[in-house]
Amino acid sequence: MHGAAPPGQSKAESEAVTCYRSDIDGLRALAILPVLLFHAHIPGFSGGYVGVDIFFVISGYLITGIIAREVDGGTFSLVRFYERRFRRIIPALSLMILAVLAAAAWLYLPGDLEGVPRSALAATLFAANLWFFTDTGYFAGGADVKPLLHTWSLGVEEQFYIGLPILLLLLARFAPRRRSIVIGIVALLSLGLAIAFQRDTSGFTFYLLPARAWELLAGSLLALGAVPMPRNRALREAIAWAGLMAVSLAVFCYDRDTVFPGIAAMAPVLGAAALLHCAPGTTAGRVLTLPPLTATGLLSYSLYLWHWPLIVFTEYATDAPLSGWTRLAVIAAAFLAAFLSWRYVERPFRDHRRFSSRAIFxxxxxxxxxxxxxxTALMAAGGWPQRFPPHALRLAESRADISPERGRCHDTFARSAAPCILGAPVKPDAMLWGDSHGVELAYALSLRAAAGGRSLVERTTSSCPPVLGYDPPKDPRCARANRAAFDAIRADPGIRQVYLVAFWANGQFDDPAFVAALDRTIGAIRAQGREVVLIGPVPPQPFDVPRRLAHLALSGDPGRATGAARSAIEGRTVHLRALFARLRRNGVQVVEPMAALCTDGHCALMRDGRPLYFDSHHLSVAGARLVVNQSRLR
Structure with a gap:
């Protein structure tokens, strides 16, 4: 999930910089609204996640201004600084985390509940970004079961504000005239790191402070006066409108495939900085001070806190993405929760007359x-399975029906490990080459191979279909992993058969250019004298299958669950299916999983009481064995 950062600071904190600027509240609204609409799947806001960058710039500007003013005046106190941070962050955050723990304990199945208290502990300690950076893998759960995923950005901010006051104090003492230069150098180093690792797939540039600090420091440089204010009114107008256009371009034109953050983050960051610097007194600034925007900006912190858990829990309970009236209801509920949180939590705790410094600490x-x-208590409960009946638990636990070799054999190229040989202890005569869809199929094939005294090599890399030349901008592993797999085929004449497997029905691979590259790859393998077996699309489902079946088991008969329509899958793979038909005519064996999984107009979710998927689109071992056995693959 692309996340959102916590909205900047309160009106009082804005006044501490110079005077209250209503345009900053308007800018907060232009950050939080795209984030909300992006997460709610509203069309047109495909880049709404850039709100994180806008918030970081605002925060850096306001907080640095406060610290610098007090340091220069000799009145800065770390205790008072953190008192302000606690007043702003802790009360509303604590209430939200408490509500999330209660809702998850009531709603979540055991396997999904386990990660929530861990993330709650991390969020409480302002280390959520560190937790989510390390919380990877198929059983960490996706964004759709992480109601506290959005707290990663709080971790980034609070970690930033551990170091910034100390740095500014040291600069005031030892290099007061070089303060902006030093901050600028640190910002450039951070930006350089973000650009250098922008195609890194580990999440380093997204979650961790070193590659995010430049966004906050962009605001810091404005607060420190490092950027001169244009004296020409027309120039200020042009800069402010250019900033608004840069932010809008990112919100409306970026999408999930944009390489981000990195160079692409410069548009929202510089756009927000331009508005902070030049908007006052301009027509763009007057747009930002429109009452609906400033009102939304005042609610932005609480709206940020509550919108994501409401979306996650609603989609979990309904087993479907937000749409229609449900989507509108959740957005309205988010605004209501935000108003109540702002009115009855945020405002009272910021009032020094109601809560003294000692009371806040x-x-x-x-x-x-x-x-x-x-x-910690919920973590010790281990998912608290006693809440559910055994028949529902059995279905929910099928998410663990995976290859026992998945951890050892998948993504070996990325880990610089030797590829796995599965089956009998003999030299392999086959290779399965593919993405994560191939893991359970490789295991099912290995069982048949072992029975026949044979073995095969598994070469699977997440999100990397077995197509030479496939080089997505966000994942540099694929081209290298695929070239290594092909070189291994060419170097080993003992490999006589090559299985090709991928998530063909993901909606992205039915592109004529991609299909042509797949055709060339198959031709290159056959030119080496090897037999190709192409395993076609596994039909994806619109929900997590074990979870859906468990929910149905709680309310009735899981056997009435309906899978995706076969016609819908065929409609998403028109160009691929044309290639498959031509390959068959040319002697290539094409295996259709849908022949085994879709015996009528819809595709099955369960067979003999066992779910055929371990999530929404990966076959479980039961599903993979069904496909292999019915296709009579050897």
Whole structure:
């Protein structure tokens, strides 16, 4: 999931920089609204996730201004600084985390619940970004079961504000005239790191502070006066409108395939910086001060906190993405929750007359201790399976019906490990080459191979279809992994048969250029004198299959679950299917999983009481064995 950062600071904190600027609240609205609409799947906001960058710039600008003013005046206190941060962040965050723990304990199946208290503990300790960076793999769960995923950005901010005050204090003492230069150098180093690793697939540039710091420091440089204010009114107008256009371009033109963050993040970051710097007194600034925008900006922190859990829990309960009236209801609920949180939590705790400094620190300690205790207790419960009947648990636990060799044999190229040989302890005469869809099929094939005294090599790399020349902008592994697989085929004459497997029905691979590259790859393998077996599309389902079956088991008969329509899958693979037909005519064996899985107009989800998928589109071992056995693959 592309996430969102916490909206900047309060009105009082804005006043601490110079005076209250309503255009900053408007800019917060232009950040949080795209994030909300992107997460709610509203068409047209495919780049709404760039709100994180806008918020980072605003935060860097406001907080640095506060610190620098107090450091220069000799009044800065770390205790007072963190008191302000606690007043702003902790009360609303604590309430949201508490509500998430309660809702997840009531709603989530055991396998999905296990990750929630861990993320709650990390969010409480402002280390959510570190947790989600390491929380990877098929059983970590996707964004759709992580109601606290959005708290990663709070971790980035608070980690930034551990180091920034200390840095500014040191610069004030030892290099007061070089403050902006040093901050600028640090920002450039961070930007360089973000660009250098922008195609890294580990999440380093997305989740961790070193590659995100430049976005906050862009605001810091404005607050420190490093960028001169244009004196010409027309130039200020042009810069402000250019900033608004840059932000809009990112929101409306970026999408999930954009390489981000990195160079692409410069548009929203510089656009937000341009608006912060030049918007006051311009027509663009007047747009930002429109009452609906400033009102939304005041709610932006609480709206940010509540919108994502509401979306996640609604989609979990309904086993479907938000759409129609449900989507509108969730958006309305997010605004209502945000208003109540702002009115009855945020505002009272910012009032020094109602909560003294000592009371804020006591509340912070008590709230964090309570959340840590509750999170630890839920972690110890191990998913709390006693909440559900055994028949529902059996279906939910089928998410673990995976290849026992998945951890050892999948993504070996990315780990610089030797490819696995599965089956009998003999030299392999076959290779399965593909993406993650091939893992369980490789295991099912290995069982048949072992019975016949044979073995095969598994070469599977996540999200990398077995197509030479496939080089997606966001994943540089694929081209190298595929070239290594082909070179291994060419170097080993003992490999007589090559199985090709991928998520062909994902909606992206039915492109004529991709289909032509697949055709060339098959031709190159056959030119080496090897037999090609192309395993066609596994029909994806619109929901997590074990979860859907378990939910149906709780409310009735899981046997009435309906899978995707076969015609819909065929409609998404028109160009691929034309290639498959031609390959058959040319002697290539093409195996159709749908022949085994879709015996009528819809595709099956379960056979003999066992789910055929372990998520929404990966076959379970039961599903893979069904395909292999009915296709009579050897």
């Amino acid at each position: 006591r509340f912070t300690a008590a709230a964090m201790a309570l959340l840590c205790l509750l999170s």
